[in-house]
Amino acid sequence: MRTQIRNARRLVVKVGSALVTNNGEGLDISALADWARQIAALRAEGREIVLVSSGAIAAGMQRLGWATRPQEMHQLQAAAAVGQMGLAQAYESVFSQNGLHTAQILLTHEDLADRTRYLNARSTLITLLELGVVPIINENDTVVTDEIKFGDNDTLGALVANLIDAEGLIILTDQKGLYTADPRQDPNATLISADRAENTALEAMAGGAGTGISKGGMITKVRAAQRAARSGAHTCIASGRESNPLLRVAAGEDIGTLLYASSTPLAARKQWLADHLQLAGSLTLDAGAIEALHSGKSLLPIGITAAEGDFPRGSVVACRDAHGKEIARGLVNYAANDTRRILRHSSAEIEAILGFVEEPELIHRDNLVVLG
Numbered sequence: 256m257r258t259q260i261r262n263a264r265r266l267v268v269k270v271g272s273a274l275v276t277n278n279g280e281g282l283d284i285s286a287l288a289d290w291a292r293q294i295a296a297l298r299a300e301g302r303e304i305v306l307v308s309s310g311a312i313a314a315g316m317q318r319l320g321w322a323t324r325p326q327e328m329h330q331l332q333a334a335a336a337v338g339q340m341g342l343a344q345a346y347e348s349v350f351s352q353n354g355l356h357t358a359q360i361l362l363t364h365e366d367l368a369d370r371t372r373y374l375n376a377r378s379t380l381i382t383l384l385e386l387g388v389v390p391i392i393n394e395n396d397t398v399v400t401d402e403i404k405f406g407d408n409d410t411l412g413a414l415v416a417n418l419i420d421a422e423g424l425i426i427l428t429d430q431k432g433l434y435t436a437d438p439r440q441d442p443n444a445t446l447i448s449a450d451r452a453e454n455t456a457l458e459a460m461a462g463g464a465g466t467g468i469s470k471g472g473m474i475t476k477v478r479a480a481q482r483a484a485r486s487g488a489h490t491c492i493a494s495g496r497e498s499n500p501l502l503r504v505a506a507g508e509d510i511g512t513l514l515y516a517s518s519t520p521l522a523a524r525k526q527w528l529a530d531h532l533q534l535a536g537s538l539t540l541d542a543g544a545i546e547a548l549h550s551g552k553s554l555l556p557i558g559i560t561a562a563e564g565d566f567p568r569g570s571v572v573a574c575r576d577a578h579g580k581e582i583a584r585g586l587v588n589y590a591a592n593d594t595r596r597i598l599r600h601s602s603a604e605i606e607a608i609l610g611f612v613e614e615p616e617l618i619h620r621d622n623l624v625v626l627g
Contacts, residue, residue: 257449257491257507257508257509257513258507259422259423259489259513259515259516260422260423260425260489260491260504260505260507260513261505261506261507262422263302263421263422263423263489263505264301264302264303264422265302265303265305265384265419265420265421265422265423266297266302266303266304266305266421266422266423266424266425266505267304267305267306267307267412267415267416267419267421267423267424267425267488268290268294268304268305268306268307268425268427268501269306269307269308269309269408269409269411269412269424269425269426269427269479270290270306270307270308270309270310270427270495271309271408271409271426271427271428271429271495272309272310272312272313273428273429274286274427274428274429274495274496275287275308275309275310275313275314275342276310276313276314276317278429279313279316279317280317281314281317281318282310282314282317282341282342282345284345284349286495287345287346287349288349288352290306290349290427290501291346291349291350291352291353291355292353293499293500293501293502294306294350294353294355294389294501295350295353295354295355296502297501297502297505298355298387298389300505302505303384304389305380305384305389305390305392305415305419305421306346306389306390306391306392307391307392307393307408307411307412307415308342308346308391308392308393308408309393309408310338310342310393311334311335311338311339311342311393311396312324312331312334312335312338312396313338314337314338314339314341314342315333315334315335315336315337315338315339316334316338317338318337318338318341319333319334319337321334331396332396332397332398332399334396335396335397336396336397339361339393339396339397342393343359343391346359346391350389355387355388355389356386356387356388356389357388357389357390357391358383358388358389358390358391359391359393360376360379360380360390360391360392360393361392361393361394361395361397362376362392362393362394362395362405362411363394363395363398363399363404363405364399364404364405364532364533367414367418367527367530368531368532368533368571370527373418373527376418377418377419380415380418380419381419384419392411392415393408393411394408394411405532407475409426409475409476409478409479410475410478410479410482410532412424412426412479412483413478413479413480413482413483413488413490414482414530416483416486416488417482417483417485417486417488417526417530420486421483421486421488422487422488422489423488423489423490423491423505424479424480424483424488424489424490424491425490425491425493425500425501425504425505426476426479426480426490426491426492426493427493427494427495427500427501428473428476428492428493428494428495429494429495429496430473430492430494431446431493431494431497431510431511432446432447432492432493432494432510432511432512433446433447433457433460433461433473433476433477433492433512433514434446434447434460435447435460436460446512447460447512448509448512448513449512449513449514449515450512450513450514450515451514451515451517452480452481452483452484452489452490452514452515452516452517453481453484453516453517453518457477457514458474458477458478460477461473461474461476461477473492476490476492477514480492480514481514482529482530483516484514484515484516484517484518485516485518485520485521485526485529485530486520486521486526487516487519487520488516489513489514489515489516490513490514490515491504491511491512491513491514492511492512492514493510493511493512494510494511497510521624524621524622525623525624526624528571528584528585528586528622528623528624529584529624529626531571531584534570534571534572534573534584535564535566535567535570535571535572536562536563536564536565536566536570536572536573536587536591537562537563537564537572537573537574537575537581538554538559538561538562538563538572538573538574538575538587538594538617539559539560539561539562539563539575539576539577540554540558540559540560540574540575540576540582541558541559541560541577543558544557544558544559545558545576545582548574548582548583548623548625549625551620552620553616553617553618553619553620553623554574554583554585554616554617554618554620554623555601555602555615555616555617556589556594556597556598556599556600556601556602556605556617557598557599557600557601557602559594559598559599559617560577560598560599561598562591562594562595562598564591565591566587566590566591567590567591568587568588568589568590568593568613569586569587569588570586570587571584571585571586571587572584572585572587572618574618574623580627581626581627582625582626582627583623583624583625583626584623584624584626585618585619585622585623585624586618586619586622586623587617587618588613588614588616588617588618588619589609589613589617593609594617596608596609597609597617602615602616
């Protein structure tokens with residue numbers, strides 16, 4: 256019996272485009288109705304559920320008569336605008352039949368990258384849950400650009416799980432779970448029942464991208480589980496075509512793949528830092544600075560060998576080793592040009608070089624999260 260998600264009181268459920276639109280044929284109302292029935296049953300058990308749903312672009316494509324997913328951003332945004340209307344209407348209808356109200360929330364990365372908007376989104380979602388409403392979240396595809404889009408709703412599901420301190424993330428897909436290799440190509444591939452979300456070997460097993468309708472694939476689901484694990488959330492990847500998948504996963508039944516969190520959850524502010532998908536710049540650290548970060552110390556300018564980007568003070572920047580691997584990220588106390596002037600210098604020299612001192616640290620340890 257899987258206790259990790261069985262004991263979860265707050266769950267995020269993510270459903271993919273292939274399921275929502277029956278592989279691109281149009282909104283699958285019977286599937287939506289079935290999920291609404293199961294979520295209503297979970298609500299009756301006292302659980303709080305947030306639904307992250309793909310499908311707006313795919314639904315819009317069907318309404319517009321497009322057989323293949325367009326590449327141009329403006330066409331994708333147009334399809335999303337058309338499809339989102341039908342998607343919201345369909346969800347409202349099937350949930351109302353089960354005595355539940357829904358709320359539509361469209362998010363972009365900028366909503367979660369800005370600390371104030373992040374906290375506002377969190378407050379709104381928690382209030383809706385307290386009111387017994389089922390929030391239905393999608394990326395705001397009508398306004399996103401390459402610079403701000405989440406990129407896939409698996410990632411969005413993990414970010415929402417972190418945002419609301421959910422204990423579990425259930426990702427419904429058109430596969431039975433994660434296999435040791437692609438079962439469509441390797442007949443010897445076997446289903447992984449459970450593993451640590453932090454196991455980096457899982458990414459190699461996950462393979463490539465998804466179908467022409469869906470944006471992600473198994474690799475995005477594994478990475479979403481790794482991201483969700485940072486706040487202590489356990490992830491189950493299961494087939495949405497199974498009978499009662501949400502109820503069975505929530506009951507602790509051994510279906511799909513459970514990727515459980517095994518590390519200590521990050522503090523809320525550091526979780527927010529870790530969840531940034533776009534960074535304003537990067538700093539290259541020497542070996543001494545890297546050792547200091549792993550010892551829980553702040554980042555000082557003397558340990559920086561280079562600064563890339565044109566970032567203002569207070570930006571979230573990556574901290575990389577000499578090979579470019581990101582080992583940490585944090586809120587930088589000096590703008591890019593000032594950072595370049597004081598790198599390789601001691602904190603005592605900052606005022607003489609710049610004519611002022613904001614802070615003795617380039618990044619204070621309270622505003623820094625170590626990733627690896």
